[in-house]
Amino acid sequence: MATTLEQVRMDLPNLKGPVPGPRARAVIERDRRHVSPSYTRCYPLVVDRGEGAMIQDVDGNRFLDFNAGIAVVATGHCHPRVVKAIQQQAARLIHMSGTDFYYEEMVALAEKLSEIAPGAVERRVSFGNSGAEAVEGAIKLARWSTGRDKIIAFFGSFHGRTMGALSLTARKAVQRSGFGPMVPGVVHAPYPNCYRCPFGQTPDHCAVECVKHIEDTLLKTIAPAAETAAIVIEPIQGEGGYVVPPRKFFDELARVANQNGILLVFDEVQCGMGRTGKMWAAEHFDAVPDIFAVAKGIASGMPLGATVARHDLMTWPPGAHASTFGGNPVACVAALATIALLKEGLMANAERMGTYLRTRMRDWPARFPNVGDVRGLGLMIGIELVRDQATKERAPELRDRVVQMAFERGLLVLGAGDNTIRLCPPLVVTVDQCEFALDTLEECLKTATANG
Numbered sequence: 030m031a032t033t034l035e036q037v038r039m040d041l042p043n044l045k046g047p048v049p050g051p052r053a054r055a056v057i058e059r060d061r062r063h064v065s066p067s068y069t070r071c072y073p074l075v076v077d078r079g080e081g082a083m084i085q086d087v088d089g090n091r092f093l094d095f096n097a098g099i100a101v102v103a104t105g106h107c108h109p110r111v112v113k114a115i116q117q118q119a120a121r122l123i124h125m126s127g128t129d130f131y132y133e134e135m136v137a138l139a140e141k142l143s144e145i146a147p148g149a150v151e152r153r154v155s156f157g158n159s160g161a162e163a164v165e166g167a168i169k170l171a172r173w174s175t176g177r178d179k180i181i182a183f184f185g186s187f188h189g190r191t192m193g194a195l196s197l198t199a200r201k202a203v204q205r206s207g208f209g210p211m212v213p214g215v216v217h218a219p220y221p222n223c224y225r226c227p228f229g230q231t232p233d234h235c236a237v238e239c240v241k242h243i244e245d246t247l248l249k250t251i252a253p254a255a256e257t258a259a260i261v262i263e264p265i266q267g268e269g270g271y272v273v274p275p276r277k278f279f280d281e282l283a284r285v286a287n288q289n290g291i292l293l294v295f296d297e298v299q300c301g302m303g304r305t306g307k308m309w310a311a312e313h314f315d316a317v318p319d320i321f322a323v324a325k326g327i328a329s330g331m332p333l334g335a336t337v338a339r340h341d342l343m344t345w346p347p348g349a350h351a352s353t354f355g356g357n358p359v360a361c362v363a364a365l366a367t368i369a370l371l372k373e374g375l376m377a378n379a380e381r382m383g384t385y386l387r388t389r390m391r392d393w394p395a396r397f398p399n400v401g402d403v404r405g406l407g408l409m410i411g412i413e414l415v416r417d418q419a420t421k422e423r424a425p426e427l428r429d430r431v432v433q434m435a436f437e438r439g440l441l442v443l444g445a446g447d448n449t450i451r452l453c454p455p456l457v458v459t460v461d462q463c464e465f466a467l468d469t470l471e472e473c474l475k476t477a478t479a480n481g
């Protein structure tokens with residue numbers, strides 16, 4: 030498709046001066062005084078508007094957003110079809126509370142989620158407002174439907190900040206410190222990270238020790254099978270560093286879960302909604318969860334979370350679980366528009382652009398001594414930085430430097446894990462934008478490494 034010079038320019042970053050500019054600095058000063066200091070801001074970006082994969086800050090600087098509001102704006106910022114759906118719905122009905130009344134938008138979205146869920150299994154949906162709430166719903170349903178209280182989660186995982194979701198989370202000490210005691214009954218297992226195998230194996234010799242540990246140790250000691258309701262896992266670990274497990278891990282995990290009557294709960298909050306080139310990360314492994322949690326990309330930025338479960342599991346009685354705002358009609362129509370756009374082409378674009386990015390990054394470990402590993406599926410890509418490729422010693426300071434330098438050059442990326450750069454752009458991203466991101470990251474890696 031022919032593009033004019035002006036369009037190309039608008040699709041790429043343009044910084045008018047050093048960032049942050051004066052307006053951004055003023056907002057940050059006010060923020061410092063009145064907003065919770067618990068938020069993690071990696072660099073001083075103060076956003077004014079967004080369109081597609083581009084963000085404009087309050088000083089008129091244009092950035093390429095390879096972060097998508099932390100994997101949220103799946104269809105890009107302010108996609109016209111999502112905006113139109115929101116505007117039309119907001120003019121008609123903003124809220125009625127699906128907990129006590131009916132409206133068609135919630136039913137339509139539940140039907141759609143059931144239709145697109147992994148596996149040919151009929152589903153029911155409980156709606157909330159966030160990823161954490163979707164995970165809370167999954168924990169409660171797993172306990173309620175099995176009558177068991179133990180839950181197995183994984184080290185490195187992030188499931189949210191509410192007490193139940195936080196109890197499953199085992200990512201950074203600061204996220205849990207001072208908030209205990211956690212919800213009882215949760216135990217953690219090593220996550221299948223093949224670059225840093227917790228059992229010292231190599232992919233060729235792996236006998237799926239991660240699942241053996243669950244089967245032979247946890248289920249026989251602190252989480253007896255008869256007391257274990259669920260195994261909760263991110264099919265691709267997000268905040269923990271964009272880690273992709275091998276397929277055989279899921280096969281074995283399903284076997285152990287089935288043999289012991291334990292439910293498989295997938296947290297698809299970050300890896301779902303088309304980001305990996307398929308609607309659900311689970312589909313890459315032909316895995317079918319009993320329950321899964323969805324949020325982030327589901328409604329392109331409107332707050333919405335969903336706990337999606339096997340129909341025969343979600344039979345809890347009226348009053349057992351609900352949320353006033355959950356499944357708000359405006360969020361539901363945004364989700365329906367988002368899902369339509371994903372199916373019409375954005376999911377395929379995620380697959381195409383992801384392959385494009387990873388193909389160009391394939392030789393990065395050979396070209397950059399500090400790139401230890403490049404991994405991912407679709408537009409969920411992690412670049413792990415190390416001090417030394419042989420020892421794999423983590424390089425968190427270098428990672429932070431590269432993230433900061435990219436920002437100063439107009440590219441927005443964030444870290445994941447201690448030393449990984451995550452790429453999770455909106456699914457509308459173009460080849461030109463991918464080129465810009467790759468060129469910028471290459472330059473940052475060279476400069477940051479040279480400056481030691």
Ligand SMILES: Cc1ncc(COP(=O)(O)O)c(C=O)c1O
Pocket residue numbers: 158159160161162164187188189190263267268296297298299300324325
């Ligand atoms: C995998 C996963 N689960 C749950 C959550 C929590 O989502 P929220 O911040 O919407 O509560 C996150 C957020 O990063 C996540 O990545």
